[in-house]
Amino acid sequence: MAKEICTRAEDYSQWYNDLVYKAGLADQSAVRGCMVIKPHGYALWENMRDVLDKMFKETGHVNAYFPLFVPKSLFEAEEKNAEGFAKECAIVTHYRLKADPDRPGKLMADPEAKLEEELIVRPTSEAIIWNTYRDWIQSYRDLPILINQWANVVRWEMRTRPFLRTAEFLWQEGHTAHASKAEAIQEALQMHDVYTTFAEEYMAMPVIKGAKSENERFAGADDTFTIEAMMQDGKALQAGTSHYLGQNFAKAFNVKFLNTENKEEFVYATSWGVSTRLIGALVMTHSDDDGLILPPKLAPIQVVIIPIPKPSEAIDNIAQKMLSELKSKGIKVIYDRDEKNRPGFKFAEYELKGVPVRIGIGARDIENGVVEIARRDTKEKVSISVDQAVDHTMQLMEDIQKNLFQRAKELRERNTHIVDTWDEFVKILDEKPGFIYAHWDGTKETEKLIKEKTKATIRCIPLDAPEENGKCILTGNPSTKRVLFAKAY
């Protein structure tokens, strides 16, 4: 039978790790905190990347590529950003190995090849990019610059988990330059919307849109917009952020332009990114105790056809016809006629891998002109005539995509609380973690205290939060709107 995975009820965290490793999304590596993204996981990332890349290009962005390394002096230039990332930087100090005289066959960093200036492996690329933009921007005619980069970055995290928090991860980072504050804020909000659309329409993962509190902002940003999703254990996951960087990087790197009135002005900036972390979010939003559940729009394999109990000429004929019809409709479908494994094994294996639809073609069923179609999300099966199988499958793609979103949204609603007292706040966080809308007095100190006492953080100040007079749950000081609290990944 299939590989065993822990149940969510037993140990949610172990369930997640089991899924990631046993469904073939990732593997551990010999490098502390770094994972290997296995073919099934990488195919998922490719699908995400392709959709996002199209959305970026449709909103006027182009791709480019900037160096992996950031000289230390550039890294230092924007102080808040440097401070924010300093504690988790991988640092290149040498550029050559030589034979170790004391250990035959072994190598050592050559002391004579020490770099004059250390290089930081990029934890994010604002510094190297804004140092380059200085040469590209003279006047308002050179603006806006709308560039995105697909790249790997390194943040030396102490506690790592596959996809959710790894020392190296893959991501995209947009870096734009604008002639006005209003245009830059508009850009940051636009990309926030793009991320929302991607999360909800492709990942089938509902999100709360909001701004980060000052404490939780990106280091170097004037404003950070975030989308926050609820995982099945009630914890929040920050799924994408878009930053309005003001003129902070322009000032740090002296990037000025002549505006339409021929006056010099510092350039306005944004940056925005999502990463392979989204794979972790996807896994935790939809999957169950039997394995992954992937939304049809992103699944590397959308449909699998399985002969029961084994291939025959009659089964092959029907399978091949369905295969070519589904392929012609753009469906990623495979026919698994491997005779080494029995149907039961295959069922479990494709369930584990999260394939949305399974078509079983049984030797006896085809005498009656029917096949069995099973959907991964609800595990419902129907027996349906061969002629209708393709149409039914196409319909299921849509139904599953919708159902996953609906189901996740209902889970979120069930676990969202409006809370007015400290006792209730603490009780909920202890007993049934979820999202809590509560009043906060707007100070860093209170936010910090709440985090210390409960481990909950302000996930965001929702963009659509209504004005409402209330009292801070901790201090009782006045507040004008509720913010979203949760424990988070």
Next chain:
Amino acid sequence: MAKEICTRAEDYSQWYNDLVYKAGLADQSAVRGCMVIKPHGYALWENMRDVLDKMFKETGHVNAYFPLFVPKSLFEAEEKNAEGFAKECAIVTHYRLKADPDRPGKLMADPEAKLEEELIVRPTSEAIIWNTYRDWIQSYRDLPILINQWANVVRWEMRTRPFLRTAEFLWQEGHTAHASKAEAIQEALQMHDVYTTFAEEYMAMPVIKGAKSENERFAGADDTFTIEAMMQDGKALQAGTSHYLGQNFAKAFNVKFLNTENKEEFVYATSWGVSTRLIGALVMTHSDDDGLILPPKLAPIQVVIIPIPKPSEAIDNIAQKMLSELKSKGIKVIYDRDEKNRPGFKFAEYELKGVPVRIGIGARDIENGVVEIARRDTKEKVSISVDQAVDHTMQLMEDIQKNLFQRAKELRERNTHIVDTWDEFVKILDEKPGFIYAHWDGTKETEKLIKEKTKATIRCIPLDAPEENGKCILTGNPSTKRVLFAKAY
């Protein structure tokens, strides 16, 4: 007018640099030897990547992603490979910065965050990948593994040139594992063919297929297959390599499998790669003194429509119609109706960027129902009726693609020499560099001597070289086939 570029006759090397920087392919960066790939250059890379990726997938490969860092002890394991790359490795020694007590506002590598084991920034990924494959392979049933990775790698080269040789570059690296020597060699040859097809059919760049001499082989390979192209200055450029690695990495990382006879055996390996170097090859193969010439199959912009002298309703109407017709045929076309620049400026700019076809719509011409279509490769212009413009453009795409290949092939033939004496060999290399087919006695020593005396290297032992008795040009010792000599990038 457009940006000035040096002519090839004046200074070939300067011409190349001018093209790369002024056509917007790349820019210099603050990091020694690392370039910024600008949007036009990156779009070209995306097109190359997409074609290659499709070819890899059609030959059964899947993508995955392995860590950027290789622990030193793994890096050392395959000794020849380690020795081959040791002198150009970037080495990470620390994982944290801290405030520098002596320099306020500055940071320094935190001495307390020194890694126990140094990490090598991958110059190539055999080590980290074969260390992982050990866990994935138990029996012949787990084979073959056919994985490719798109990634950045770092080789600390002393002399760098944009695209041709940079400290960091982007590439793909295939790493496959097989149950037999024959199958692995077959795989290496298959990918050698894939690269040949890509070079000739997409890049329009003819190549010579061959095997590397022992001296020039990939460090750790039993055999390296290469494709060698001739640049316009007669020098050779190695455009892609595919390696049969034997059991070298399997032995170094102890990767064994149970074969069909239930006996333990070391796994057979291949690796193969092409990089952003191909962009340099493309530039140097086709371009002229006015700028880039890009083959239609890879050009980021295939057709540009320009209003002459400026947009009008009548011109816009025709342009929009052509735009939508060409787009519907899958052509990447833009209509440049920017009124800030005059047509002459635009002509020069798109010539510089290498756009294969330009359609000029003139205010007076359209009264006669014609437009002017210019091809970038020959600079020929025709006046053609509006109705036929789209068909003509489609035909030009094919013609240009073919012509570029033909032209490059003719250049190569004009500069290829069959040489039997040392004097002639030296004379040709001095006076009119090109490809030289000459006899060689098969020894490392002779190869080395020839390189010292002439700077020419054995580019490859052509796969289709006929058996022919002869005498080594340097030593006079017997030889059975001619090999390909050239000076190389």
